[in-house]
Amino acid sequence: MHKSLRIIPAVFAALLLLSCSQSNDKAEQKQPNILLIISDDQGYADFSPFENHSAEISTPNMNRLAESGMIFTQAYTTAPVCSPSRAGLNTGKFQFRWDEKASWGPGLPDSVLTIAEYLKAAGYATARIGKSDYGTNYHKFNVREYPLNHGYDHFLGFSAHAHDYWLNSEESAKRTPDPNGTSAHLGPLMWDREYKSYDEGYLTDIFTDEAISYFKTKKDQPFFLTLAYNSVHHVIHEVPQKYLDKYEVKPIHNYDPDSIETFGNQQPGSYAAYYEKYTRLGAIQDEDMRKYYLANLNCLDDNIGRVLDALKAEGLDKNTLIIYISDNGGSPITGALNAPLSAGKYSLWEGGIRVPMAISWPGKVEAGKVQTNYVSATDILPTITDAAGITLTDQTIDGKSLLKPETDQKRLMVWKWGNTWAVRKGPWKLTNTNESWGKGRPSAQYIKPISNDLSLKLFNLENDPGERVNLAEEMPGKVEELQNSYNNWCSENLGKY
Numbered sequence: 001m002h003k004s005l006r007i008i009p010a011v012f013a014a015l016l017l018l019s020c021s022q023s024n025d026k027a028e029q030k031q032p033n034i035l036l037i038i039s040d041d042q043g044y045a046d047f048s049p050f051e052n053h054s055a056e057i058s059t060p061n062m063n064r065l066a067e068s069g070m071i072f073t074q075a076y077t078t079a080p081v082c083s084p085s086r087a088g089l090n091t092g093k094f095q096f097r098w099d100e101k102a103s104w105g106p107g108l109p110d111s112v113l114t115i116a117e118y119l120k121a122a123g124y125a126t127a128r129i130g131k132s133d134y135g136t137n138y139h140k141f142n143v144r145e146y147p148l149n150h151g152y153d154h155f156l157g158f159s160a161h162a163h164d165y166w167l168n169s170e171e172s173a174k175r176t177p178d179p180n181g182t183s184a185h186l187g188p189l190m191w192d193r194e195y196k197s198y199d200e201g202y203l204t205d206i207f208t209d210e211a212i213s214y215f216k217t218k219k220d221q222p223f224f225l226t227l228a229y230n231s232v233h234h235v236i237h238e239v240p241q242k243y244l245d246k247y248e249v250k251p252i253h254n255y256d257p258d259s260i261e262t263f264g265n266q267q268p269g270s271y272a273a274y275y276e277k278y279t280r281l282g283a284i285q286d287e288d289m290r291k292y293y294l295a296n297l298n299c300l301d302d303n304i305g306r307v308l309d310a311l312k313a314e315g316l317d318k319n320t321l322i323i324y325i326s327d328n329g330g331s332p333i334t335g336a337l338n339a340p341l342s343a344g345k346y347s348l349w350e351g352g353i354r355v356p357m358a359i360s361w362p363g364k365v366e367a368g369k370v371q372t373n374y375v376s377a378t379d380i381l382p383t384i385t386d387a388a389g390i391t392l393t394d395q396t397i398d399g400k401s402l403l404k405p406e407t408d409q410k411r412l413m414v415w416k417w418g419n420t421w422a423v424r425k426g427p428w429k430l431t432n433t434n435e436s437w438g439k440g441r442p443s444a445q446y447i448k449p450i451s452n453d454l455s456l457k458l459f460n461l462e463n464d465p466g467e468r469v470n471l472a473e474e475m476p477g478k479v480e481e482l483q484n485s486y487n488n489w490c491s492e493n494l495g496k497y
């Protein structure tokens with residue numbers, strides 16, 4: 001029998017079970033609205049609620065989330081790059097359960113339920129605005145990975161790794177030999193089952209406008225909105241002029257097929273040539289790359305402010321749970337800063353997987369609290385379903401609700417990424433991770449890790465979050481214990497989802 005035919009009844013049964021377990025709770029309390037905001041490649045030091053944040057950033061609206069809610073100083077994503085991280089975040093499971101090679105493109109199996117599917121079954125209106133990225137089946141409507149096919153009623157955005165911030169029109173796509181030519185693309189946005197063309201406008205603003213108009217229309221029904229900005233992902237220099245002025249950096253021209261821009265072996269005049277040229281250091285130098293990044297981040301923060309203001313103006317702020325998280329650590333090639341953490345996106349050093357995160361829910365989540373226990377992006381699904389009054393029965397969910405007090409200080413957390421892996425238990429982290437920059441060389445903000453090979457490294461993160469002192473040789477017993485924990489987790493769980 002075809003795989004999907006075998007699996008669909010199981011999914012259907014699970015959803016039916018969910019609807020039943022839901023019905024009693026509905027009458028008792030009004031379900032909260034849920035807003036999940038995801039930023040892209042944001043640096044650990046580029047989040048002003050953290051005490052030791054970079055002095056260069058301007059993110060006052062992210063502070064508002066910290067004032068009304070709780071911030072997490074040790075929040076981990078399940079992968080150091082976008083697609084697998086988002087697969088883990090959306091499903092509450094370590095995506096290498098089904099993608100045992102721990103690749104760039106785990107996809108979304110038919111049998112794995114998403115947050116949106118749980119909430120839709122519980123009576124929520126559901127929408128996704130922004131980036132949708134499972135690393136596979138890009139630009140297609142009729143695949144499981146397309147948001148409308150995994151629980152979302154509405155989608156405006158793109159199904160790809162990245163998107164141009166300015167060129168969102170049909171006309172720009174027509175003039176481009178390769179509108180989908182790289183993992184990034186340009187042109188009209190996917191909009192439910194069709195495309196929507198924007199002759200003008202900046203992508204971060206477009207997503208915010210859509211989010212605000214969405215929740216204005218959903219006041220009589222609880223909503224779940226995933227607002228997945230592609231800011232601050234490359235192409236980082238594409239920012240409205242007022243932010244460039246603020247950070248004193250010059251504008252770079254938009255992609256123009258007539259300019260016949262060249263880069264390496266890319267077809268001259270292709271979008272790939274433009275993208276490859278400006279998404280690494282070279283055409284843009286270190287100091288300017290950081291300025292473009294700061295400008296892009298400032299614009300993102302202003303847009304988050306607009307969302308928060310609109311929620312308040314609509315009287316929705318008191319009954320909306322907001323979760324904010326970056327999908328992976330700051331990228332070595334955008335000018336992001338992960339200090340005091342080593343390395344960044346693309347590797348399992350702390351800089352690749354420890355990210356900014358906040359949860360705000362007035363009256364329900366303690367305001368102003370700094371949570372220093374380590375948590376996982378897989379906790380987001382159980383937290384949201386907990387808030388919505390949904391009982392989870394799936395034993396292969398790896399996360400746990402952050403609305404419940406944490407009692408386990410020795411929680412086992414694992415990562416698998418290509419031929420690298422990591423395990424954390426209490427203050428201890430064991431990893432064989434090497435170094436990876438993506439492409440080109442890393443920017444001046446990048447903090448080089450102490451090793452670039454696959455040898456085993458042991459760190460006490462409580463004293464040494466920057467992973468500067470490898471304790472593997474002096475603590476062979478701890479190495480063995482953690483290695484066994486990781487191996488046991490894999491043999492018990494890989495292939496089970």
Ligand SMILES: [Ca+2]
Pocket residue numbers: 040041081082233327328
């Ligand atoms: Ca990312």
